[in-house]
Amino acid sequence: MFRSRTEESVEQSEAMPGSVPGGSMPPRVCILTPVKDATPHLDRYFECLLRLDYPRERLSLGLLESDSTDGTLLxxxxxxxxxxxxxKSARVWNRNFGFHLPDGVPRWAPSQQLPRRAALARSRNYLASVALGDADWALWIDVDLVDYPPDVLNRLLATRKDIVHPHCVKVPGGRSFDWNAWKDQQSLLMHDLRGRGELVELDSVGGTMLLVRADLHREGLIFPPFPYGRLHPKARRRGGRALGWLARLAGRLVPGEIETEGFAMMAHDMGVPCWGMPQLEVRHKDA
Known part of the structure; x- marks a missing residue:
C-alpha cells in the first residue's frame, strides 16, 4: 500500500532529506527516460548514470522506446x-505513437511542436504508469544529456521539494538550454535567476532532468498531451519574449500549455509549487 504524501512528510520529519520512514535508508528512485532514435546518445547516457553517487540497490531504471528507425530498441x-x-531493476518498454518528423524538418520547427510534444507527453505518461513500481521518487532524465554532477540526485533530494530540477545548459555558466523552465510569462529563464539563491520558485518546468515525488504521478499529475489551463494565471500570454511557439501558432492568447509546461500548470492546480536550482547545472549535447 502506498503512503500518502502527508503521512510520508510526517514520518520523514526527523530523517534525511527524502528518506524513507525511519531514516535508515535513502529513498527509492526510479530513473525514467523516453527515447527515440537515440543510438548516438546511449553510451554517454549510461556512462553518466553509472557515475551517480547513489546506492545502486535504491535505484531502478525504466526506459520507453517509441517510433525509432535506427535500431534503438535492440x-x-x-x-x-x-x-x-x-x-535494483532495469527495464525497457516499447510503445509507438506514430509521430515522425517530415524529411528535412527540424524538431524545433513551430509547425511540429504541438504533435511532437503531444507524442512526448504521451510517452512520459505511459512510462510513469508502467515503471514506477514502489519508487518514492521519479527522476526524469533526457537521453541526450552529456554531463551532470555525480551528486546531482542527492542535491535535488536535499531540497525537500516535491518538484525540482537543475539548470540545463550547453556550456557551463552559459545561457539556459531548456526554455520550458521559466517565471513571469517566460520573461525570466533559469539563467536570469542566477544569483537569486540556490532554490527559486518557477511557474513552468523543463524535462531534461526533473525530480518528482512519485505519489504525485500516482495521484493524477500527468504531462498533458493537449493544451492545459487556457486561463491559468501562470500560462504564457502574447507579447515580448513571452510570445512562445504555441502563441505564434494560435495568434491569440496561449490556449494553455502542453507537456512539461502543462505539467507545471497542473501541479500548481494541485497546490504543488515547482522549483529550480539555477546554480546546479546539467549539460545538454550541443545541438
Missing part, C-alpha cells in the same frame, strides 16, 4: 542486460 535491450547488476 541496442537498449543489449545494454540493459549488462546493466542489471548496477540497479
Amino acid at each position: 541496442q537498449l535491450q543489449s545494454k540493459l542486460s549488462q546493466l542489471q547488476p548496477h540497479f
Whole structure:
C-alpha cells in the first residue's frame, strides 16, 4: 500500500532529506527516460548514470522506446542486460505513437511542436504508469544529456521539494538550454535567476532532468498531451519574449500549455509549487 504524501512528510520529519520512514535508508528512485532514435546518445547516457553517487540497490531504471528507425530498441535491450547488476531493476518498454518528423524538418520547427510534444507527453505518461513500481521518487532524465554532477540526485533530494530540477545548459555558466523552465510569462529563464539563491520558485518546468515525488504521478499529475489551463494565471500570454511557439501558432492568447509546461500548470492546480536550482547545472549535447 502506498503512503500518502502527508503521512510520508510526517514520518520523514526527523530523517534525511527524502528518506524513507525511519531514516535508515535513502529513498527509492526510479530513473525514467523516453527515447527515440537515440543510438548516438546511449553510451554517454549510461556512462553518466553509472557515475551517480547513489546506492545502486535504491535505484531502478525504466526506459520507453517509441517510433525509432535506427535500431534503438535492440541496442537498449543489449545494454540493459549488462546493466542489471548496477540497479535494483532495469527495464525497457516499447510503445509507438506514430509521430515522425517530415524529411528535412527540424524538431524545433513551430509547425511540429504541438504533435511532437503531444507524442512526448504521451510517452512520459505511459512510462510513469508502467515503471514506477514502489519508487518514492521519479527522476526524469533526457537521453541526450552529456554531463551532470555525480551528486546531482542527492542535491535535488536535499531540497525537500516535491518538484525540482537543475539548470540545463550547453556550456557551463552559459545561457539556459531548456526554455520550458521559466517565471513571469517566460520573461525570466533559469539563467536570469542566477544569483537569486540556490532554490527559486518557477511557474513552468523543463524535462531534461526533473525530480518528482512519485505519489504525485500516482495521484493524477500527468504531462498533458493537449493544451492545459487556457486561463491559468501562470500560462504564457502574447507579447515580448513571452510570445512562445504555441502563441505564434494560435495568434491569440496561449490556449494553455502542453507537456512539461502543462505539467507545471497542473501541479500548481494541485497546490504543488515547482522549483529550480539555477546554480546546479546539467549539460545538454550541443545541438
